[in-house]
Amino acid sequence: MRTALAQASLIRHRSRTLLAVLGVAIAAAMLLDMVMLATGMRESFRELLLSRGFEVRLAPKGTLPFDTDATIPGVKAVTAVLRSNPDIREISAVMGGSIHIQAGDRDVSSAVLGIDPSVQGDYVSLSGRDVKSADAIAVNDYLLGKLGARIGDTVNVASGYDPQTRTYTGQRKLVITGPVKFIYGAKDQAGAAMRRETLEAMSGPEKRDRASLFMIRVRKGADAERVRDWIETQLPNVTAISVATAIAQVDQRLSYFRQLAFILGAVSLFVGFLLVTTLVTVSVNERAGEIAVMRAIGVSKTHVVQQIVIEGVAISVAGAVLGLGLGLVTARYLNAILSSFPGLPMAIDFFLFQPRAAWSALGLLIASGIASGVYPAWRAASLPIAESLRREAIA
Amino acid sequence: METSRTFQVVSRFHRAIGVITIVASSVFLLCIMVLKVDERRRDIAALRLMGISRSSVVRTIVIESALVAVLGSVLGVALGWVTSLFVNWHYQALYRTPLEFSIVTAPVVVFAVSLSLVLGIGAGLLASVRLARTPPLQLFGR
Numbered sequence: 128m129r130t131a132l133a134q135a136s137l138i139r140h141r142s143r144t145l146l147a148v149l150g151v152a153i154a155a156a157m158l159l160d161m162v163m164l165a166t167g168m169r170e171s172f173r174e175l176l177l178s179r180g181f182e183v184r185l186a187p188k189g190t191l192p193f194d195t196d197a198t199i200p201g202v203k204a205v206t207a208v209l210r211s212n213p214d215i216r217e218i219s220a221v222m223g224g225s226i227h228i229q230a231g232d233r234d235v236s237s238a239v240l241g242i243d244p245s246v247q248g249d250y251v252s253l254s255g256r257d258v259k260s261a262d263a264i265a266v267n268d269y270l271l272g273k274l275g276a277r278i279g280d281t282v283n284v285a286s287g288y289d290p291q292t293r294t295y296t297g298q299r300k301l302v303i304t305g306p307v308k309f310i311y312g313a314k315d316q317a318g319a320a321m322r323r324e325t326l327e328a329m330s331g332p333e334k335r336d337r338a339s340l341f342m343i344r345v346r347k348g349a350d351a352e353r354v355r356d357w358i359e360t361q362l363p364n365v366t367a368i369s370v371a372t373a374i375a376q377v378d379q380r381l382s383y384f385r386q387l388a389f390i391l392g393a394v395s396l397f398v399g400f401l402l403v404t405t406l407v408t409v410s411v412n413e414r415a416g417e418i419a420v421m422r423a424i425g426v427s428k429t430h431v432v433q434q435i436v437i438e439g440v441a442i443s444v445a446g447a448v449l450g451l452g453l454g455l456v457t458a459r460y461l462n463a464i465l466s467s468f469p470g471l472p473m474a475i476d477f478f479l480f481q482p483r484a485a486w487s488a489l490g491l492l493i494a495s496g497i498a499s500g501v502y503p504a505w506r507a508a509s510l511p512i513a514e515s516l517r518r519e520a521i522a
Numbered sequence: 523m524e525t526s527r528t529f530q531v532v533s534r535f536h537r538a539i540g541v542i543t544i545v546a547s548s549v550f551l552l553c554i555m556v557l558k559v560d561e562r563r564r565d566i567a568a569l570r571l572m573g574i575s576r577s578s579v580v581r582t583i584v585i586e587s588a589l590v591a592v593l594g595s596v597l598g599v600a601l602g603w604v605t606s607l608f609v610n611w612h613y614q615a616l617y618r619t620p621l622e623f624s625i626v627t628a629p630v631v632v633f634a635v636s637l638s639l640v641l642g643i644g645a646g647l648l649a650s651v652r653l654a655r656t657p658p659l660q661l662f663g664r
Contacts (some may be wrong), residue, residue, distance in 0.1 A: 143556060143557065146549070149554045153549055153550075154550075161560075402554075409557045409561050465531065469527045469531075
C-alpha cells in the first residue's frame with residue numbers, strides 16, 4: 128500500500144521525477160568515481176607491488192627504488208647478510224641504467240635492467256626465450272617497434288656515449304631473445320633487460336658489484352615488517368621498504384587526489400541529498416490536502432512518514448543504478464587522463480572498480496535518500512488536519 | 523619537461539572534473555527551477571483566471587528565475603572565494619610552497635555567473651511556458 132502510493136505520487140509528475148532521477152544519477156556517478164579514486168589508487172598500487180610476491184625492497188639510503196641514480200655497493204656482501212635470515216626466501220638484485228642501441232644509422236635509447244632471470248620480478252616474458260645467456264637481451268614491444276627489429280636479431284648495444292670522442296662505450300653485440308612486458312614500465316617507455324653480469328661488464332668498474340635495488344621474498348607465514356626492521360638494523364646504508372611503507376609513501380605523495388576525492392564525493396552526496404529533499408518537500412506541499420484526508424480517515428502518522436521516505440529512497444535508488452553505469456564511463460575517461468602521468472607504471476589505475484566501492488556509494492546514497500525523506504515526512508506527519516482540510520476546501 | 527607534462531596531466535584532469543561539475547550543476551539548477559515554478563501552479567492559475575496574459579505570466583516567472591539565479595551566483599562566488607582561500611591555505615601548508623592552487627579570476631566569475639543566469643532563465647522559461655499553456659482549471663486540479 129505504502130509503496131503503491133509512493134509510486135503513484137512519483138508517476139503523477141513524470142518529467143519532474145525523471146529530472147530528479149537524472150540529477151541524482153549524475154551525483155551518484157560523481158560519488159562512485161570519487162570513492163573509486165580514493166580507494167582504487169592504493170589498491171592498484173598494492174596489487175602491483177605484490178604481483179610477483181616480493182614483499183620487501185631495498186633502495187640506497189634515503190631514496191625510493193629508482194628515484195635517483197644512487198646504487199647499493201657490495202651486492203655479494205649484502206646478499207650474504209640477507210641469506211643469514213631464515214625468514215628470507217629469495218633475493219633479487221637489480222641494476223638499473225640506460226643503453227643505446229644502434230638501429231641502422233639511428234641510435235635508440237632505452238632504460239635497461241640488469242637482473243638474474245631465475246629470481247627476477249620486473250617483467251613477464253610474452254614469448255620466446257628468457258635472457259639465459261650473457262649475450263641475450265629482452266626488450267618490450269615499444270622498443271622492438273622503435274628498433275624495427277625481430278626476435279633473434281643481433282643488435283649493437285652500448286652502455287654509454289662519449290660526446291668528446293663521439294664514440295660509444297661499453298659496446299656489446301646482443302641477441303634479442305624475446306619480447307617482454309615490464310610490470311613497472313610506463314606507457315611509451317622503451318625498456319630492455321639483460322643479465323646483471325652483462326650490464327656490469329658493459330658499464331665499467333664503477334658499476335661492478337652494485338645494485339640499484341634488491342627485491343626480497345619472505346618465507347610463507349613470516350612477518351614482512353619484522354624482516355624489514357631486521358634489515359635496517361643489519362644494513363645501515365639501505366632503506367628497507369615493505370609493501371605497507373611503500374603504500375604509506377605513495378599515499379603521502381598522492382594525498383592531493385585522495386583529498387579531492389573526499390571533497391568532491393561529499394559535495395556530490397550533499398547535492399543529491401538536497402535535490403531529493405527539495406523534490407519530496409514540493410511533492411508533500413502539493414499533497415497537503417491529500418495527506419490531511421488520509422490522516423482524517425485514520426491513516427497513522429507512521430504510514431504517512433513511511434510513504435514519503437519510500438519516495439525519497441526510490442528516487443535515490445533509481446538515480447544510483449543509472450549513476451553506476453555513468454560513473455564507470457566517466458571513471459574510464461578520467462583514468463585515461465591520469466594514466467598519462469610521466470613515468471607512471473601502466474598497471475596503475477587511479478580509478479579501480481571494486482564491488483566494495485560500488486556498494487559503499489550505493490549505501491551512502493540510500494542513507495542520503497532516507498535522510499532526505501525525513502524532513503518532508505516530519506512536515507507531512509505534523510500537518511494540522513482540520514486546518515489543512517479547510518485550506519484545501521477554500522482552494 | 524617531465525614537470526611540465528605532469529602539470530598538463532593535472533590540468534586536463536581538473537578541466538574534466540570541471541566539465542562534469544558544470545553538467546551536474548546544470549541539471550541540479552534545472553531541477554530546482556522547474557520544481558520552484560511547478561510549485562506555483564495554483565498562483566499561475568489564479569493569475570490566468572484574473573485575466574493576466576500568458577506572456578505577462580511567463581515574463582514574471584522568468585524575471586523571478588533570473589533574480590534567483592543572480593542571488594545564487596553572488597552567494598556562489600562568495601562561497602567559491604572563501605573555499606579558494608581555504609584550499610590555498612591547506613595545500614600551501616601541506617606542500618610547504620607559496621604556489622597558489624586555486625585562483626578566482628574575473629573570467630571564471632563571469633563564466634560562472636553567465637552560466638547560472640542562462641540556465642536559470644532557460645529553466646524558468648521552460649517551466650513557465652509549459653504551465654502558461656495548461657488550462658487554468660487543470661492547474662487547479664479540477
